[in-house]
Amino acid sequence: MSSAGTPHLEPGINSRSLPVRDLSIHFLEAGPNDRSAPLILLCHGFPELSYSWRKQLLPLACLGYHVVAPDTRGYGRTVSLDQRDSGRTISYDDDISPFRMMNIVHDMIALVHALGYKTVKAVVGHDFGSSLAAHCAFTRPDIFRSVVMSSAVFTGPPSLPFAINPEQPKEERFWPRLDNLLASFNPPRKHYTNYYSTKEANGDLMSSPAGFRSLLRGYFHIKSADWAGNNKPSPPHLLQSPLELVHLPHYYVMPANATMADVAKANAPSAEEVSKNTWLSEEDLDVYVQEFGRTGFQGGLNRYRCMRDPKWEGDFGVLAGKKIEVPAMFIAGEKDWGVHQYPGSVTKMREVGCEKMDDEDLVIIPGAGHWVQQEQAKAFFEQVKRFLDKHN
Incomplete structure (x- = not known):
């Protein structure tokens, strides 16, 4: 996807790639890219792309930010160096360990460094990107100074057995x-x-x-x-x-x-x-x-496969009991059932997942379903702007 090859990109949105770890990461960006402006990172979900943020890139850049939306591992024009050299696509039989959450967080941290930044003003995510943004802020609050999640809640890291009673039946996963x-x-x-x-x-x-x-x-x-x-x-x-x-x-x-x-x-x-x-x-x-x-x-x-397998999601058990420490916001569409698909998860996000989520920053946007940043782009942007302004 290039500006010339994709006429749907508005003037001011650029497309490029950088070598990062074992990947060539493709991303869209807007705003100054000379590190004179604070960085905002936008993480997409499934089945989406960096292009899913097309309606947010320029408005956020106009606030004075360098805004970057990558195709995350396994999506779009981001490819592993092995894929690029061989020309093959990802197969079900490939090793899925690169798609575990900790490794994709590593990708994002490496991308931030490759862009020449040491901190990110806000990491904003939607759907699986919401979970990625949450884990970025949760794992490295020194880098990701605030987080905006949307359409998928974060309820904290995996818990560890507490006060074990050897005679108590083991709970099914x-x-x-x-x-x-x-x-x-x-x-x-x-x-x-x-x-x-x-x-x-x-x-x-x-x-x-x-x-x-x-x-x-x-x-x-x-x-x-x-x-x-x-x-x-x-x-x-x-x-x-x-x-x-x-x-x-x-x-x-x-x-x-x-x-x-x-x-x-x-x-x-x-x-x-x-x-x-x-x-x-x-x-x-x-x-x-x-x-x-x-x-x-x-x-x-492959992310779904990793998510369901404790072998790949257990990386965060070392952080059991920890919360997102930086300011956090959650946005969802009024018509999005996904927010409610796990009973009690929204309450758990507030009480267990996040340390600093104000009441006003749990936002439900009318007229939107799951694709909230696309369906009601202006309302989504206004809420993110309010959050950014509050934590300047």
């Missing part, structure tokens, strides 16, 4: 417990992270019967405020019990035998709904279609 609960529903269900961890997921998405472009349009649609189904049987709200997970849309709690391509196709937008979309134009969608059509989704899916 979270993911197997959740999988068993959903399988017991009538009809049986499965969590989307379970599905995204399977070998078939990438192929299902790439060869959707509806066509690849329709898959992406449908997926973005059903997780947005545009889809009426996000109000049924009721608008998104705090769940009181894991049993209420049965009410979540199928893009989170799927029918046991469904693929995500099935889910997206079943709720695809009509031509009229597409024509009314104001936040993801056909030209914008072209970027996602071209990039994921070229790379596939396996790089992003």
Whole structure:
């Protein structure tokens, strides 16, 4: 993706790459890049790209910041040096350890240094990028001086057994417990992270019967405020019990035998709904279609695999009991069920995950679903600006 090759980038947004660790990291940037301005780092989610921040780069740069949005490991034009030399794409059978959270945090720290900075004014993340931003601030508060999370909560590092009673039965791990609960529903269900961890997921998405472009349009649609189904049987709200997970849309709690391509196709937008979309134009969608059509989704899916496997997520156990110490903010769309998919997680984020999150900095934005920084770009920017101004 270059400024010349991608006309969707507004003047003032530049595209370049840097060698960082075992990667060539591609990123979009705006604002002074001579280290005269404080750095803001924007981290995207799944299935997104640095391009997902296109509506935030220039407004933040106009505040006097150097704003950088990388394609994170496994996405877009960021490639491992091995991939670049061999020309191959990421495979399910590859070693997934590079996609563990600690290693991607390492990527971000190395990128900050490669840009010539020692500190970051704010790390801002969405979806998986929200988790990445949280772990950056949590692990290195000396570098990442504040954090804005969106659409995915941070509830703290893995806990360690406390006051062990050898005679007490060992508690089943979270993911197997959740999988068993959903399988017991009538009809049986499965969590989307379970599905995204399977070998078939990438192929299902790439060869959707509806066509690849329709898959992406449908997926973005059903997780947005545009889809009426996000109000049924009721608008998104705090769940009181894991049993209420049965009410979540199928893009989170799927029918046991469904693929995500099935889910997206079943709720695809009509031509009229597409024509009314104001936040993801056909030209914008072209970027996602071209990039994921070229790379596939396996790089992003490998993060789900690591997330569910304690072998790869145990790195942070050494920080058990620690909180994010720097000022923290959380933003979500009013129509985003993802915020509520783990009962009690928002409360846990406030009480266990973050030390400095003011009441006013837990923000719900009307008229937005999961893709809040794209769907309601102005409102998202105004909240981030307020937070930055407060902590100047």
